[in-house]
Amino acid sequence: MRKENRNLKQANSRTYHLMLLPAVILVIIFNYGPMAGLVMAFQDFSPRKGFLGSDFVGLENFRYIFSLPNLWQVVGNTLLISVFKILGNIVFPVLIALMLNEVGRSGFRKSVQTIINFPHFLSWVILSGLFIDILSPSEGIVNKALGALGIDPVYFLGDKAWFPYTMIITDLWKEVGYGSIVYLATLTAIDPTLYEAAQIDGAGRIRQTLSVTMPALMPTILLMFMLSLGSILNAGGTLSASGSSGFEQIYNLYSPQVYETGDILETLVFRLGLENGQYSIATAIGMVKSIIAMALMSFGYWVAKKRFNYQIL
Amino acid sequence: MHLSKQQKIFRIFNCVILSILCLSCILPFLNLLAISFSSSPQVAAGNVSFWPEDFTLKSYKFVLSKSEFYRAFFISVMKVLVGVPVNMIITLLVAYPLSKTKAEFRSRNFYMWFFVITMVFSGGLVPWYIIISKLHLIDSFWALILPVAVPVYNIVMLTNAFKDVPKGLEEAALIDGAGPLTILFRIYAPLCKAMLATLVLFSIVSHWNSWFEGLILMNRPDNYPLQSYLQTVVVNRDVTLMSNSDLQYFNVVSDRTSKAAQMFVATLPVIIVYPFLQKYFTTGATVGAVKE
Numbered sequence: 299m300r301k302e303n304r305n306l307k308q309a310n311s312r313t314y315h316l317m318l319l320p321a322v323i324l325v326i327i328f329n330y331g332p333m334a335g336l337v338m339a340f341q342d343f344s345p346r347k348g349f350l351g352s353d354f355v356g357l358e359n360f361r362y363i364f365s366l367p368n369l370w371q372v373v374g375n376t377l378l379i380s381v382f383k384i385l386g387n388i389v390f391p392v393l394i395a396l397m398l399n400e401v402g403r404s405g406f407r408k409s410v411q412t413i414i415n416f417p418h419f420l421s422w423v424i425l426s427g428l429f430i431d432i433l434s435p436s437e438g439i440v441n442k443a444l445g446a447l448g449i450d451p452v453y454f455l456g457d458k459a460w461f462p463y464t465m466i467i468t469d470l471w472k473e474v475g476y477g478s479i480v481y482l483a484t485l486t487a488i489d490p491t492l493y494e495a496a497q498i499d500g501a502g503r504i505r506q507t508l509s510v511t512m513p514a515l516m517p518t519i520l521l522m523f524m525l526s527l528g529s530i531l532n533a534g535g536t537l538s539a540s541g542s543s544g545f546e547q548i549y550n551l552y553s554p555q556v557y558e559t560g561d562i563l564e565t566l567v568f569r570l571g572l573e574n575g576q577y578s579i580a581t582a583i584g585m586v587k588s589i590i591a592m593a594l595m596s597f598g599y600w601v602a603k604k605r606f607n608y609q610i611l
Numbered sequence: 612m613h614l615s616k617q618q619k620i621f622r623i624f625n626c627v628i629l630s631i632l633c634l635s636c637i638l639p640f641l642n643l644l645a646i647s648f649s650s651s652p653q654v655a656a657g658n659v660s661f662w663p664e665d666f667t668l669k670s671y672k673f674v675l676s677k678s679e680f681y682r683a684f685f686i687s688v689m690k691v692l693v694g695v696p697v698n699m700i701i702t703l704l705v706a707y708p709l710s711k712t713k714a715e716f717r718s719r720n721f722y723m724w725f726f727v728i729t730m731v732f733s734g735g736l737v738p739w740y741i742i743i744s745k746l747h748l749i750d751s752f753w754a755l756i757l758p759v760a761v762p763v764y765n766i767v768m769l770t771n772a773f774k775d776v777p778k779g780l781e782e783a784a785l786i787d788g789a790g791p792l793t794i795l796f797r798i799y800a801p802l803c804k805a806m807l808a809t810l811v812l813f814s815i816v817s818h819w820n821s822w823f824e825g826l827i828l829m830n831r832p833d834n835y836p837l838q839s840y841l842q843t844v845v846v847n848r849d850v851t852l853m854s855n856s857d858l859q860y861f862n863v864v865s866d867r868t869s870k871a872a873q874m875f876v877a878t879l880p881v882i883i884v885y886p887f888l889q890k891y892f893t894t895g896a897t898v899g900a901v902k903e
Contacts, residue, residue, distance in 0.1 A: 335738025421820035584735030
């Protein structure tokens with residue numbers, strides 16, 4: 299009987315390996331392949347000579363990128379946009395969840411959620427088209443409204459002082475509704491007897507929020523913060539399936555006149571690598587970024603596991 | 612329930628803020644919709660805000676008369692029809708072995724790390740592009756499917772759902788002589804219908820919305836899926852859609868009205884699946900973060 303069991307286990311294991319095989323092959327080609335391709339960061343890569351034939355230059359590319367005058371500026375732009383997005387994507391969803399929670403389970407709450415979650419599901423191509431139209435200084439409805447209030451047209455997408463904040467606000471506009479779902483789910487899981495106990499102790503609404511609701515939300519807030527750490531070099535703020543990134547948004551909305559404040563690491567890599575053919579330089583920048591992001595992400599997940607028992611595996 | 616005056620004021624304030632939030636989400640779309648249904652002179656004169664002026668369907672007729680638009684729409688539909696089943700089959704086949712314990716499947720942890728590492732570290736854009744071009748996938752439809760065929764995040768979600776399936780069911784099936792595939796498709800998949808529905812919807816939306824792969828992996832604009840095509844016409848501010856052959860439309864359709872119309876046609880599929888999405892997206896947005 300025991301031997302039979304072992305044979306069965308072996309047979310099952312074989313099937314398991316076979317089930318995993320197609321995915322393993324695809325991941326080796328499209329994920330591990332590019333990782334091996336990182337070797338080009340140490341080469342003077344030429345597409346004709348390939349990965350194996352190109353000349354090795356040691357750390358020359360890295361020395362070069364750290365001497366680029368605009369590198370630190372781009373890093374600064376990326377961090378500014380990221381930090382505001384990460385904080386905003388926590389603060390506003392929490393506020394919205396608290397407000398929705400006050401409304402109770404009603405048709406109104408359902409409709410509000412339906413409406414504010416919707417932009418999350420649209421692509422940045424569609425939303426960029428939308429923002430380019432409504433934010434246009436000459437024809438857009440936003441500037442028309444500002445004009446009615448006697449305010450001069452604002453070049454939201456063309457003025458380098460405005461551009462990063464336009465990115466932050468439009469990203470929040472897209473994501474805060476969806477982001478509030480997780481906090482709302484936490485709120486509905488709070489034991490109602492805690493509120494009753496607080497009431498008996500004479501706590502008012504504000505006191506209840508501070509002493510019951512906020513402590514219950516805190517673990518989720520910190521968890522979300524930890525999980526979004528990895529996106530800090532991507533100018534992204536939210537946790538999403540693709541590992542969030544500000545690239546799709548900024549690539550579609552920026553223009554040369556706002557590079558000074560709007561250029562982020564990923565758009566720089568894109569322009570250097572795919573538009574200017576500086577393959578090795580672009581790869582070297584991407585590699586440094588990936589390593590730092592990996593360290594931050596691992597740290598975030600490690601804290602999430604230790605502190606909140608959050609386990610993704 | 613008896614409410615004090617203070618509480619009532621708070622309630623009203625609360626509802627007002629939430630309503631403003633909703634308006635901020637609706638009005639931009641309404642503005643664009645109104646533009647797409649208005650004639651171009653009215654739009655150019657700045658008379659259109661949230662209601663169409665001089666109502667016309669010409670912009671939509673113009674957009675739908677463009678063969679580029681049709682072709683791109685068709686490629687996007689194909690991308691969803693092929694890409695979503697590929698994603699789902701891979702997700703099911705991978706999640707099941709990964710949901711086993713180490714005692715049941717010895718290599719389980721190795722495979723788990725093998726997949727999860729790709730979420731944390733990547734080779735970056737340039738090597739990725741070069742590998743795909745070395746495989747001669749540039750300008751091939753499969754370049755839109757294969758590089759995104761293994762959705763690791765979805766796999767993790769389904770693995771976690773599979774772990775909650777009671778072990779007794781599987782043991783009973785094993786005694787009846789069922790193999791892993793039978794157990795997966797007859798027991799696990801039906802029990803995790805809600806999670807699978809969530810993943811199907813997420814996969815549809817992500818395939819429909821993705822534009823970057825199409826834009827850089829397709830050299831010929833004829834091969835663009837809809838979102839990549841839109842990226843080139845709607846976002847690139849210097850491209851105009853209209854040419855001299857479109858004379859018949861010139862008096863009522865402008866670049867602006869036709870761009871608005873295209874954006875709406877492209878959004879329509881998302882609007883159609885949205886009610887279904889809404890039923891499930893709590894599952895997707897709260898993975899693992901909320902303990903039951």
